[in-house]
Amino acid sequence: MSGEVNGTMLTAQIRKQRHGASSFVLDVSIEVLAGITILFGASGAGKSTLLDCIAGLTRPDEGRILLSGDVLFDSVRAIHIPAPKRRIAYVFQTLALFPHLSAEENVAYGLRNLPEEQRRERVGEILMVFRVEKLRKQRPGEISGGEKQRIALARSLVTEPRALLLDEPLTGLDAELKAAIVDDLRGWNTAKAIPILYVTHNRDEVDALGERVIALDNGRVVTAGAPMEVLNAPRRKKLAQAAGFENLLNATVLDLREADGVMRVKLGESACEIEVPLGYAAAGSSVQVAIRAGDILLATERPRGLSARNVMEGRILSLEQRGTMAIAHVDCGVTFVAHVTPGAVRVLELTAGRCVWLVLKTHSCHLVD
Amino acid sequence: MEALWLSLKLAACVAAILLAIGMPVAYWLAYSTWRGKFLLESVVALPLVLPPTVLGFYALVAMGPRGPLGKLWIALFGHGLAFTFTGLILASVLYSFPFAVQPLIASFEGVDPRLLDASAVLGAGALRTFWRVILPLSLPGVVTAAVLSFAHTLGEFGVVLMVGGNLAGVTRTVSIDIYDHVQSLEYGAANRMALLLLVISFAVLSVVYAVNRRVWTP
Numbered sequence: 001m002s003g004e005v006n007g008t009m010l011t012a013q014i015r016k017q018r019h020g021a022s023s024f025v026l027d028v029s030i031e032v033l034a035g036i037t038i039l040f041g042a043s044g045a046g047k048s049t050l051l052d053c054i055a056g057l058t059r060p061d062e063g064r065i066l067l068s069g070d071v072l073f074d075s076v077r078a079i080h081i082p083a084p085k086r087r088i089a090y091v092f093q094t095l096a097l098f099p100h101l102s103a104e105e106n107v108a109y110g111l112r113n114l115p116e117e118q119r120r121e122r123v124g125e126i127l128m129v130f131r132v133e134k135l136r137k138q139r140p141g142e143i144s145g146g147e148k149q150r151i152a153l154a155r156s157l158v159t160e161p162r163a164l165l166l167d168e169p170l171t172g173l174d175a176e177l178k179a180a181i182v183d184d185l186r187g188w189n190t191a192k193a194i195p196i197l198y199v200t201h202n203r204d205e206v207d208a209l210g211e212r213v214i215a216l217d218n219g220r221v222v223t224a225g226a227p228m229e230v231l232n233a234p235r236r237k238k239l240a241q242a243a244g245f246e247n248l249l250n251a252t253v254l255d256l257r258e259a260d261g262v263m264r265v266k267l268g269e270s271a272c273e274i275e276v277p278l279g280y281a282a283a284g285s286s287v288q289v290a291i292r293a294g295d296i297l298l299a300t301e302r303p304r305g306l307s308a309r310n311v312m313e314g315r316i317l318s319l320e321q322r323g324t325m326a327i328a329h330v331d332c333g334v335t336f337v338a339h340v341t342p343g344a345v346r347v348l349e350l351t352a353g354r355c356v357w358l359v360l361k362t363h364s365c366h367l368v369d
Numbered sequence: 370m371e372a373l374w375l376s377l378k379l380a381a382c383v384a385a386i387l388l389a390i391g392m393p394v395a396y397w398l399a400y401s402t403w404r405g406k407f408l409l410e411s412v413v414a415l416p417l418v419l420p421p422t423v424l425g426f427y428a429l430v431a432m433g434p435r436g437p438l439g440k441l442w443i444a445l446f447g448h449g450l451a452f453t454f455t456g457l458i459l460a461s462v463l464y465s466f467p468f469a470v471q472p473l474i475a476s477f478e479g480v481d482p483r484l485l486d487a488s489a490v491l492g493a494g495a496l497r498t499f500w501r502v503i504l505p506l507s508l509p510g511v512v513t514a515a516v517l518s519f520a521h522t523l524g525e526f527g528v529v530l531m532v533g534g535n536l537a538g539v540t541r542t543v544s545i546d547i548y549d550h551v552q553s554l555e556y557g558a559a560n561r562m563a564l565l566l567l568v569i570s571f572a573v574l575s576v577v578y579a580v581n582r583r584v585w586t587p
Binding site for chain 2: 055057084086096112155
C-alpha cells in the first residue's frame with residue numbers, strides 16, 4: 001500500500017493549546033498515506049484533539065492541514081474549511097449514531113444531495129458490505145455493540161470520504177469480531193485507497209492492523225514507522241506502559257560490558273541483578289527497564305543449560321485467571337508480572353506461595369528514558 | 370364565554386410566537402461561547418422575578434402614544450397599541466418569554482455534542498443539524514415550552530390589566546373577567562370561570578409532565 005505518491009495523502013502540522021486545569025499543548029507534524037496508519041498513545045496523549053483538528057471540529061492555534069494538495073487549514077493564510085465541507089469521515093469512540101433515526105436513515109444522513117433512487121441504492125450496498133442489511137429499520141437502541149460499530153462505519157464510508165478518522169471504533173469487541181470488521185474495512189479500502197488514521201491504545205490492535213504507526217505522547221510525536229520498530233523499543237515510560245509492558249522497574253547500573261553489548265543492573269532496592277542490553281548510561285546511574293509479562297518464563301526447578309542470561313528465584317504472590325491467560329505476580333525482591341497459559345498452571349501446579357524461577361532473555365529487557 | 374375564547378386565542382398566539390422567537394434565542398444561549406452571554410440569560414429570566422405590574426407598566430409606557438413603540442405603531446398603522454389585542458400579545462410574549470426559552474435551552478443543552486459533530490462531518494451545516502438532529506431530540510422540551518407559555522399566558526392577570534385594561538371582546542381575558550365578577554359580587558359567575566381555568570390549567574400541565582415522563586412512548 002505504499003507509493004501512492006500522487007494518491008491521497010494527509011499532512012498535518014498542528015499546534016493547539018488546550019486551556020483548563022492542566023495546560024496541554026498538542027504540537028505535531030504527521031503524514032498519513034493511503035492505507036491504515038495507527039495513531040497510538042496513552043489516554044491524554046492528544047489523539048482525539050488531533051483528530052478533531054483534522055476533521056475541522058476544533059481549530060488549531062497554528063499550522064497547516066493538507067489533504068491531497070488541498071489546503072484545509074492554514075493559520076498564516078487564515079484558511080479554515082469548516083467540517084461539513086472537508087469530506088473527512090470520522091467515527092467517534094462513542095459512535096454517535098443518531099438515536100432517533102433507523103440504521104438506514106443514519107447511513108443515508110450524509111447523502112442528502114443524491115436523488116432518492118441513488119441514495120437508496122448506495123445505502124443498500126454499503127449495509128451489505130458491512131453485513132448489517134437486516135437491521136436497516138432498527139434504531140441504534142435496539143442494535144448490539146458490534147453491529148452498531150458496523151453501522152457507524154457504513155454511515156461514514158457511504159459518503160465517499162477523502163480520508164477516514166477512526167477513534168477507537170472497535171473498543172469492547174472480542175478479537176474475532178474485531179478482525180472481521182477490520183477485514184471488511186480493508187476490503188473496502190483496497191478500491192478507494194484513502195488515508196485512514198486509526199486511533200487505539202490497544203497493543204493487539206496495532207499488531208493486527210498496523211501498516212504504519214505514529215506514537216503520540218503528551219502532545220508530541222514520539223516515533224513513527226512500522227509497528228515493530230515503534231513499539232518494541234519504547235523509549236518513553238508512558239509509551240512503554242501503553243504498549244503493554246506490564247513490568248516497568250527502576251534499576252541502577254552496576255557495570256557496562258561494552259564488548260558483549262550488555263550491562264548489569266540492580267533492580268530497585270533488592271539484591272536482584274539482571275543483564276540488559278547496553279544503553280546510554282554510566283555505572284551508578286538510574287535507568288528504567290520495561291519487560292513484557294508475556295516474555296517472562298516460569299520454571300518450578302532451577303533451569304540449567306539455558307541461553308537466557310537472567311534466572312531469578314522467587315515466590316508466587318498471587319495467581320489470577322483472566323480469559324485464556326493467567327496472570328502471576330512473583331516476588332523476587334521486586335515484584336514481576338508474568339503471563340502464563342492455564343495449561344502451564346495445571347501442569348506445573350502453580351499456586352500462590354509456590355517457589356518458582358523466572359527466566360528472562362537479555363533482549364526482552366528494554367531500556368526506557 | 371367570550372372572555373374564555375379571548376384568553377385561549379391570546380395564549381395560542383403567544384405560544385406560537387414564543388416558539389418562533391424562543392428557538393433561535395435558546396439555540397444561541399445553549400451553544401454560544403461568548404463570555405457576556407450571562408447578561409442575556411439574566412434579561413431572559415427577568416420576567417420570572419419582576420412583579421407583572423412592573424413589566425406591564427413599562428410595556429404600557431412604551432406602547433402609549435408618547436412611547437417609542439406606540440409612536441412607531443401609530444406611524445405604521447394609524448392607531449395606538451395600548452388597550453388593543455395586539456398590544457396584549459406583545460406584552461404577554463415578554464412576560465412568558467422565560468417559560469418558553471428555559472425548557473428549550475435545557476433540552477438543546479441535553480443533546481450529546483458528539484451527535485452535532487457527527488452531523489457536521491457528514492456534511493450538514495448548522496441549520497440542517499438543527500432541523501434533523503437537535504430539534505427531533507429536543508421534542509419534549511419543545512412541547513414543554515409551548516404548553517408552559519400557553520398556560521402561563523392563560524393565567525396572567527397583572528400585565529393584562531396594565532396594558533389591556535378591560536374591554537369586552539378585545540382585552541377582557543378570563544382572569545380579568547373573574548376579577549370583574551368578584552368586584553360586582555357575582556360569586557357564582559366568578560366561580561364558574563375560576564373552576565374552568567383551574568381545570569384547563571391542570572389538564573395542560575398534565576400533558577407537559579406526561580410528555581416528560583414519556584407516558585405515551587412504550
